[in-house]
Each structure stands twice: as structure tokens, then as C-alpha cells.
Amino acid sequence: MIEQLVVLNPAAFSWGMITPVLPELVLLAIGVALIVLDLFAPRQRQLLPWMTVLGVSAVLLVNLGMYTPAEPGAMLRNDAYSAFFCTLCLASVILAALMREFYSTQVQSHQGEFYSLLVFSAVGMMIMVASVDLITIYLGLELMALPIYVLTGMHKKDLRTSEAAAKYFLMGVFASAFLLFGMSLLFGLTGTTNVAEIGAYIGRNNLADNASLVMALALLIAGLCFKVAVVPFHMWTPDVYEGAPTVLTAFMSVGPKAAGFAVFGRIMLAVFPELHANWGPVLALLAVLTMLVGNITALVQSSLKRMLAYSAIAHAGYALLGIAAGSASGMAAAMSYLFIYLFMNMGAFAILIIFSQGVEQGESIDSCRGMASRNPVLALCMLIFMFSLTGIPPTGGFTGKFYLFQSAVAAGYTAAVIAAVLLSAMSAFFYLRVIRLMYMSGPEQQPAITAPSVGMLVVLGIAVAGVLATGLVPGALFDWAQRAMLP
Amino acid sequence: MFIPIYFWYSAFVIVLCGILAISLRNPVHSVLAVLVLFFHMAGLYLLLQAEFLAAVQIIVYAGAILVLYLFVLFLVNLKEELKLSAFVPGVWLGRGIAAGLFVLLIWMLPSFTSGIKGNWPSAAVSQAGHTKALGGELFTTYLIPFEIAGLILLVALVGSLVLAARIEGEQSGRSGKRDQNEHPALPPHQEEVQP
Numbered sequence: 001m002i003e004q005l006v007v008l009n010p011a012a013f014s015w016g017m018i019t020p021v022l023p024e025l026v027l028l029a030i031g032v033a034l035i036v037l038d039l040f041a042p043r044q045r046q047l048l049p050w051m052t053v054l055g056v057s058a059v060l061l062v063n064l065g066m067y068t069p070a071e072p073g074a075m076l077r078n079d080a081y082s083a084f085f086c087t088l089c090l091a092s093v094i095l096a097a098l099m100r101e102f103y104s105t106q107v108q109s110h111q112g113e114f115y116s117l118l119v120f121s122a123v124g125m126m127i128m129v130a131s132v133d134l135i136t137i138y139l140g141l142e143l144m145a146l147p148i149y150v151l152t153g154m155h156k157k158d159l160r161t162s163e164a165a166a167k168y169f170l171m172g173v174f175a176s177a178f179l180l181f182g183m184s185l186l187f188g189l190t191g192t193t194n195v196a197e198i199g200a201y202i203g204r205n206n207l208a209d210n211a212s213l214v215m216a217l218a219l220l221i222a223g224l225c226f227k228v229a230v231v232p233f234h235m236w237t238p239d240v241y242e243g244a245p246t247v248l249t250a251f252m253s254v255g256p257k258a259a260g261f262a263v264f265g266r267i268m269l270a271v272f273p274e275l276h277a278n279w280g281p282v283l284a285l286l287a288v289l290t291m292l293v294g295n296i297t298a299l300v301q302s303s304l305k306r307m308l309a310y311s312a313i314a315h316a317g318y319a320l321l322g323i324a325a326g327s328a329s330g331m332a333a334a335m336s337y338l339f340i341y342l343f344m345n346m347g348a349f350a351i352l353i354i355f356s357q358g359v360e361q362g363e364s365i366d367s368c369r370g371m372a373s374r375n376p377v378l379a380l381c382m383l384i385f386m387f388s389l390t391g392i393p394p395t396g397g398f399t400g401k402f403y404l405f406q407s408a409v410a411a412g413y414t415a416a417v418i419a420a421v422l423l424s425a426m427s428a429f430f431y432l433r434v435i436r437l438m439y440m441s442g443p444e445q446q447p448a449i450t451a452p453s454v455g456m457l458v459v460l461g462i463a464v465a466g467v468l469a470t471g472l473v474p475g476a477l478f479d480w481a482q483r484a485m486l487p
Numbered sequence: 488m489f490i491p492i493y494f495w496y497s498a499f500v501i502v503l504c505g506i507l508a509i510s511l512r513n514p515v516h517s518v519l520a521v522l523v524l525f526f527h528m529a530g531l532y533l534l535l536q537a538e539f540l541a542a543v544q545i546i547v548y549a550g551a552i553l554v555l556y557l558f559v560l561f562l563v564n565l566k567e568e569l570k571l572s573a574f575v576p577g578v579w580l581g582r583g584i585a586a587g588l589f590v591l592l593i594w595m596l597p598s599f600t601s602g603i604k605g606n607w608p609s610a611a612v613s614q615a616g617h618t619k620a621l622g623g624e625l626f627t628t629y630l631i632p633f634e635i636a637g638l639i640l641l642v643a644l645v646g647s648l649v650l651a652a653r654i655e656g657e658q659s660g661r662s663g664k665r666d667q668n669e670h671p672a673l674p675p676h677q678e679e680v681q682p
Contacts, residue, residue: 028638117649120645139636139639150650153650189601191603210599
């Protein structure tokens with residue numbers, strides 16, 4: 001009896017476990033506070049976006065300043081790797097919250113729950129990127145995805161939104177099943193859920209040739225590829241990105257994708273380093289396929305939003321190339337590229353929201369016709385984002401791609417890099433078409449553009465500054481990513 | 488002798504009910520197939536000497552969650568079903584992929600080796616008592632995952648309220664009370680959409 005009591009002594013719980021999750025707890029409190037404010041102070045609704053921005057920024061600072069020493073059994077860890085991805089994910093939340101007010105005025109739909117759900121999703125992303133245990137990785141993934149399913153279907157303007165939400169939910173659950181199957185196989189093979197211990201066990205017991213381990217690897221890759229929308233697991237992406245509210249599309253193509261890549265990198269580099277000969281070429285092939293499908297289908301789109309959706313698929317391919325390299329420098333290049341992508345994609349979507357004037361679905365590419373004479377500043381911003389998405393030198397897109405390709409070549413994937421360079425040259429066609437329409441064709445009789453709100457201007461300012469800074473002085477970002485990859 | 492027969496019977500029924508649940512046209516029948524599946528799942532837990540899990544499986548899954556599903560099915564008007572276009576071009580392509588995956592999984596099965604055993608072999612669990620062992624682990628080692636799961640439920644609650652409020656807001660569009668507060672500039676044709 002006494003032994004049993006000792007086993008279950010409350011002292012067996014160490015409060016040290018709580019310390020690494022303090023930023024998550026603060027963010028959770030902010031999310032709950034947003035619900036309460038929305039419920040009990042409906043007149044103060046215009047405060048919600050600013051509260052979100054302030055709260056998330058505070059958490060971002062706390063998280064940056066907090067490095068807890070790694071405990072052996074801890075499930076979450078605040079290392080430099082998680083701090084990097086956390087910054088990326090929380091920045092995407094801040095930018096989305098800033099864009100939301102302008103967007104909701106345009107489409108005339110004010111729902112305060114948007115902000116709390118966004119913050120809950122951010123908690124999920126923080127848990128994902130900080131997880132070193134399969135259980136918390138999976139739970140964080142679900143916590144990240146669930147609010148986004150709801151947000152996708154929040155406006156019921158037409159059936160497309162509901163369809164997008166239903167499709168996203170079904171495909172997300174399907175992907176989770178693959179992921180869980182792979183994780184359970186890994187747990188059965190090694191008897192532990194800790195990522196580092198699994199990797200060590202595989203190395204100790206020479207499991208690398210084991211067929212069931214290869215199967216677990218394949219299932220995990222399939223599940224993760226679904227989550228980050230890599231070909232051939234991308235079928236849901238264009239419809240969902242097009243059907244979802246534009247602010248959410250901007251957020252989805254950056255934040256959750258980055259969190260997915262964080263898990264991808266952590267699992268591949270920590271669990272399966274011995275199997276790199278197996279997964280490296282597969283991921284490189286998938287990366288090339290992704291760029292191919294994304295860029296070629298983007299060519300023929302007439303809707304600006306759908307074009308950006310396919311371009312989001314293509315850019316996942318570029319980032320995947322960095323993971324396929326299987327080295328710390330490759331992962332660091334992928335991380336920096338995702339960070340640059342945050343600026344250029346958020347910026348492009350912000351311009352899209354301003355241009356489309358609340359027309360939810362059919363934002364034709366013609367809406368930017370003659371924009372240079374109607375609003376030169378916005379056109380200039382769009383020019384910068386399109387240059388960066390193409391990868392033209394003075395912008396961040398160029399430096400990001402440069403480091404990615406360099407690390408992939410160093411890992412021996414020369415053919416994949418040649419394909420990637422050719423495809424990004426091809427992508428210039430549809431990115432620069434937007435610029436051509438803005439600058440080279442005359443304005444049509446179109447209603448005047450609503451002046452962007454303060455939040456929108458802040459987003460544009462941050463995005464332009466980010467794209468130019470990472471293009472002109474890329475050292476700081478790449479150093480940070482390199483340091484994050486050091487053990 | 489009895490145990491392998493019992494296992495194969497349960498496994499067969501689980502697979503059969505799983506296939507039935509996704510292929511039956513009537514959603515109520517699907518839910519009933521899942522109910523049978525859950526009972527046999529509880530049987531498998533008994534085989535592993537996990538009595539507590541078996542009981543929870545029946546009480547929570549079969550008793551609470553499935554009954555909730557049934558309520559939802561009865562309350563929701565299924566004539567307004569949302570139809571999605573197929574994700575894969577042909578039915579047989581999907582079936583082929585599933586069969587291929589099945590063959591691959593069977594093929595890898597012989598090479599499976601069990602990993603290190605944890606701190607709780609079944610003898611230790613039955614000595615400490617199922618509830619005690621489970622509760623102790625859940626609230627110490629696995630406290631953080633447990634809390635995250637709770638948070639997921641909170642999000643599910645908020646999310647379902649948001650989606651339900653959206654539908655309610657549309658339907659009360661005719662009375663116009665809510666919409667006058669929330670959407671001052673609701674276009675007039677919205678009111679004609681609702682029958």
C-alpha cells in the first residue's frame with residue numbers, strides 16, 4: 001500500500017514541466033480574454049484586432065527572450081529552433097489580425113470570434129514547433145488545424161466557402177490518420193515517443209534496414225506532405241485557398257505551413273538521419289513535382305487569388321528542397337526562405353485584398369489593370385512583392401532561393417536545382433504579367449479604391465521593409481537560422 | 488485456443504464494420520455500424536487486460552459520443568446535404584491505392600520488432616490498479632498533452648458555436664433582428680434566399 005502511494009505521490013509531478021509552456025499559457029489567456037471581451041463588450045469590438053496584435057507581440061517578445069535549458073524528458077522545448085519558427089508563426093498571426101479589419105469592412109462581416117480562433121490556432125502552432133514528442137506534435141497539429149477549419153467556413157456568402165471548409169476538414173483528418181499510423185508504428189518499433197530517443201534507438205539497434213521503419217517513414221512523409229500541401233498530396237489546396245476568406249488564405253499559406261515545415265524538419269533530421277539515403281531523393285523528387293505543378297497551373301489562372309494559391313504550392317516545393325538536402329544548412333536555408341515568404345506572400349495578399357474591393361471570389365487578374373496610374377504607391381508595393389516571388393535580385397526572394405539552391409547543390413541534388421531554376425524562370429511569366437497589367441495597360445472605368453486602413457498600411461510597410469531588408473542585407477536572417485540549427 | 492479465435496473474430500468484425508460505416512448510404516446505419524465496431528474494440532482491450540479502457544470505450548464512445556452523433560443526425564435536415572466533387576478522378580483509382588497500401592502494410596508486418604518496454608508492464612498495472620495507474624500517469628507525465636487535449640475540446644466548442652451562429656444568423660435574416668445589429672448594410676436579396 002505504501003509503495004503504491006509513493007508511486008503516485010503528487011511530488012512526482014515536476015513544475016519544471018510548466019516553465020517551457022509559459023508563453024503558450026499567456027497566449028491562451030489572451031485567446032480566452034478575446035472571447036470574453038467579444039461577448040460582454042460588443043460595443044468595443046474595434047479594440048479586438050489591436051488587443052490581438054498587442055498580446056501576440058508581447059508573447060513573441062517573451063518567447064524570444066526565453067531559453068529554458070533542455071530537460072531530458074520534457075515534451076516541449078524552447079530552443080533556438082522553436083524560437084525561430086515561433087517568431088515566424090506569430091508574425092503571420094499579427095499580420096493577419098492587422099489585415100482583418102479592412103477586409104471585414106469590405107465584405108461586411110464582423111465576427112469577433114475570428115481573433116480568438118486565430119490566437120488558439122497560434123497556440124497550436126507554438127506547441128507544434130516546440131514539441132520534441134510525438135504526442136504533443138500530433139496534439140499541437142490538431143489544435144492548430146481545428147480553428148482554421150472553422151475560420152474557413154465562417155462566412156457563408158456562398159456555397160464555395162462551405163465546400164472549402166468541408167474539403168479542408170476531410171482532407172486534414174485523412175492526413176492526420178496517415179500521420180498517426182506512422183507515429184504508432186514508430187512507437188511500436190522503439191517503445192518511446194520522444195523524438196531524440198527514437199532517433200537514438202534506431203541508431204543503436206540498426207533498425208535502418210527494417211521494412212516497417214521504412215513504412216513508418218513513408219506514412220509520416222505522406223501525412224506531413226498533406227499538411228504542407230506538397231504534390232501529389234496538394235489536391236485540396238487550390239479550392240480551399242480560393243474558397244476561404246482572403247485574409248485567412250494569406251495566413252494559411254504562411255503560418256500553419258511554416259509550423260508544418262518545423263515538424264517536418266524536426267522529425268526528418270532528428271528521427272531519420274540514418275535513412276537520409278531513402279527520404280532525401282524522394283523529397284527532392286516531390287519538391288520538383290510540386291514546383292512543376294504549382295508553377296504550370298498558376299500560368300493559366302485568370303483569378304489573382306487562385307494564381308497566388310498555386311504559387312503558394314510552388315513555394316512549398318522550394319522550401320521542401322532545403323529539407324531534402326538533409327543537412328543543417330539546408331534546413332536553415334528552408335527556414336530563412338519561409339521567413340522571406342512570410343513578407344512577400346502576406347504583402348501580395350494584402351494588395352489583393354485592397355484591389356479586389358470586397359469581391360470575394362472572382363478577383364480577376366484584370367482588377368490590377370492600369371493600377372500604376374490610379375494608385376502608384378500600391379502598384380509599386382505589388383511590383384516589389386511580385387519581383388520577390390519571382391526571385392529577382394534586389395529582393396528577399398532572390399537571396400532566399402540562392403541559399404536554398406546552394407545548399408541543395410552541396411547535398412548533391414544538382415538535377416533538382418536545375419529544374420527549380422528553370423521553373424522559377426518560368427514563374428516570372430505569370431508574376432510579371434501582373435506588373436505588365438499594372439504598368440503597361442491603360443486604366444479602365446473602375447470605381448475608386450477604398451483607402452487602406454491603418455492596419456493595412458502597417459502590414460504593407462512591414463512587408464515591403466522585410467522583403468527589401470532580406471534582399472539587401474540577408475546576413476542577419478541567415479545567421480539567425482544557422483544558429484537555430486546548431487544543436 | 489479460445490483467445491486466437493476471439494481475436495480473429497473481433498478483428499474481422501472491426502474491419503467489416505469499418506468498411507460498412509463508410510459505404511452505407513444511410514447515415515444512421517453508418518453510425519450503428521460504428522457502434523458495433525466500438526463494442527468489438529472494447530473486446531480487444533479486454534484481451535489486452537485493459538479493463539478500464541474497455542469500460543471507457545463503451546461508456547464514453549458507444550454511450551455518449553455515438554448517441555450524440557445520432558441526435559445530430561436526427562436533428563439536422565439531411566436533404567440539404569453538401570455534395571463534394573470526388574478528390575480522385577475514378578473510384579477504382581482510390582480502391583487501387585487503398586489495396587496497394589494494404590499489401591504494403593501486410594508485407595512490412597513480418598519485419599516488425601517490438602521496442603523497449605515502458606515502466607508499466609501489465610503485471611504492474613494490475614498490481615497498482617488500472618484507474619490509479621492511468622490517473623497517475625495522465626496527471627503527471629502526460630499532464631501537458633492532457634491539457635492540450637482539453638484545449639482542443641474548448642476550441643471545438645467555440646468553433647461549433649461560431650458555425651451554428653452563422654446558420655442561425657442567416658435564418659433569422661427574415662425576422663431581421665440580429666442582422667440589423669450585425670450587418671447594417673445587408674443587401675435585400677439575402678432575405679429572399681431563405682424559403
